[in-house]
Amino acid sequence: MNGSHNLGVDDLSLTGPARRMVEIARANHSATIPEPGFIHLQSRVYRPPDSGFVSNQKKTMARSSKTRLLYTLCSSAKTAPSPSPPPRSSPTTALLLLRPFSAGGSSAARARDEKDAAPWWKESMERLRNIGISAHIDSGKTTLTERVLFYTGRIHEIHEVRGKDGVGAKMDSMDLEREKGITIQSAATYCTWKDYQVNIIDTPGHVDFTIEVERALRVLDGAILVLCSVGGVQSQSITVDRQMRRYEVPRLAFINKLDRMGADPWKVLNQARSKLRHNAAAVQVPIGMEDDFQGLVDIVQSKSYYFHGSSGEKILTEEVPPNMEALVAEKRRELIEVVSEVDDRLAELFLADEPITSAELEGAIRRATIARKFIPVFMGSAFKNKGVQPLLDGVLSYLPCPTEVSNYALDQKNNEEKVMLSGTPAGPLVALAFKLEEGRFGQLTYLRIYEGVIRRGDSIINVNTGKKVKIPRLGRMHSNEMEVGSFVLYSMLLFNLSGNSRGTCRANSCCIWCRLCFRLHFVIDPDYYFVSPGDTFTDGSVRYTMTSMNVPEPVMSLAVSPVSKDSGGQFSKALNRFQREDPTFRVGLDAESGQTIISGMGELHLDIYVERIRREYKVDATVGKPRVNFRETVTQRAEFDYLHKKQTGGQGQYGRVTGYIEPLPHGSATKFEFENMIVGQAIPSNFIPAIEKGFKEAANSGSLIGHPVENIRVALTDGASHAVDSSELAFKLAAIYAFRKCYPEARPVILEPIMLVELKAPTEFQGTVTGDINKRKGVIVGNDQDGDDSVITAHVPLNNMFGYSTSLRSMTQGKGEFTMEYKEHLPVSQDVQMQLVNNHKASKAAE
């Protein structure tokens, strides 16, 4: 701490919470400070530009008292508020670091200090929100996030998705995203709103990139579900909502695009209640609609908001328009009724017919939302800059701070016992790596810290691999920009502390660490790849693992190969990288043709990777016809008794295996099960793993069409061995041959992926479109009317959906649109099975 200066509160020109924090700290200095002891306060610091307040420097206030403390006040403040928008005072950040002047001190004193200091952390955490924005394709997530960044002062100009200026939205940072106007990768950023720090992840809408939504929701504390006021609850809204339920994420709904023709938020609210089973009610009523959409009435506060200025930055607050009073009163009553059903305190007031204040209603909505019993519905038009600031207020008012969410880990030392994490920086470190990214900054690992602290230079343990990892750098992301900082406190907050730069990252933060790739050549080296998405890190004092995210199976494959043989190195480098970053993207080798096969969640997913290989690695690739990921399975039990014997001179081979294969019960968690049921020593136990390996290897390629065999159980009941000639190899081969021999007797069938298809087309084309679905062997499961459009839901084999976008366009004069997502694998019909088997035989014969 060389170069420190003594400083008083008044010298700092602080106002608001920053000043309060310093004053409280001064008054309570003896109460004190956790070890390693940093207290963070992020606030808007309003100060005159000429205040001389030093940015990016440390200043210290030396204290002389019993517990001598060093107060360090740092600021990452940019100097003056920007002259251009945003209209609010430019957000600046003050960080107050307090720690014992001497690093020493008894552990008892430290423990007492930590206990006493808890409220400090609490206050900081209460002002933190980690949220995600998710929705169906094109609902306006990125447009909304762009406004959020603008109003919070993170960006100074709004750029539209597919905007005429060609710049594109901040969060769509990849060239491909900007060109196509779609989000491909989730992007993280952070901002400050009314002295609260908000960390945001914008996720893609296309189901092909669903893993991005999964991993974001896995680590977030709350979410905004965006719905289109015209399209309503669409297929992907249902999927995203299911993902939010899976990770128990409290959420707000935002009905966007109220400026569009045909906007009907009340219809969408009813759909949310019926299709998503949301216990939801509006907390706002729109003033005007479509072209005439002017503003919103806040039902809770009974105020109207109008959005003026070139970018909606000036909010005019007025009374409820007299002509809307009756509607607002009705919607308020509805809101109170819905919330009362799930909140006892509000129910008491409601039943007693007592007047309910805004504060009481707000408190009840907050409790019910955090308990995931209620979803408050906001409205607006992101594109027309209306309704975004009240939505941000809603995030602060109704979504939980990290300590209001229960997070659990599994204790690997204690039989995977569930342990609730305290969520404080004081506990042992527990952090989850939820995303990997390799780019211009090197190898980045995105972490969510659930407990404890990480500092730059720390060595942490990957509990999943047992490997120790050193953290070379810590930083936080703002879309594709990385801000590397000395300290990162409570979610990605950064600042520099010159002369003593160490990076710290606290509980409940999402941060990244970065490992620069010094190796220019891609080396497949397990030591180098020390982390996979879903790995848990600790400081070594505990062996906790966090449950990972749900990873769906790829449904479609393509054969790819580089056009030029010289680019083979770059080609495999690209494939390895993408495979590591995206668990739904797999790379394999076709055993028969020797071709590289890439598998993913759909045509778009694979197309994007082929394009990225071309752009980012400058490798042109030849792409085969997309093909479906069929599976094989058995439908009945079949016995095996196989002796593998070669005893003609020299070391022989001898192994006999007896048992049966059978289908696993429907809904089994595993796809392959092996059970050793041998009683006694018919086969020495050291050969059993080789037998299991043999069966697994054989099940990788079924004899019908060479695709993996799933949902199968192998039971080993007996066998025989030879004192000299038995070996692991002999038993492994015995297992492989035994499987191949009995497999046809188990009545194998081919399974194909079935897709849930939702298509929307003007009703005049309904007959043509449904006829076409029938031709594709689809089963129509729903047919709704949405204005002049028909919305058809169907289950269709993926194999029959190739090139569907082109044919739908031609069937509907370009007016039809569709989405599809994987539903399940089901057996193909007999004739299709015969055809597939014959094709497979023919292609084998041709080789």
Ligand SMILES: Nc1nc2c(ncn2[C@@H]2O[C@H](COP(=O)(O)OP(=O)(O)OP(=O)(O)O)[C@@H](O)[C@H]2O)c(=O)[nH]1
């Ligand atoms: N009229 C109108 N258009 C909007 C509004 N919000 C977004 N849009 C438009 O809708 C289109 C899709 O917007 P995005 O923000 O890219 O939607 P998204 O949900 O992020 O898209 P994906 O991530 O690709 O699924 C763009 O052309 C936007 O300009 C709105 O409030 N009103």
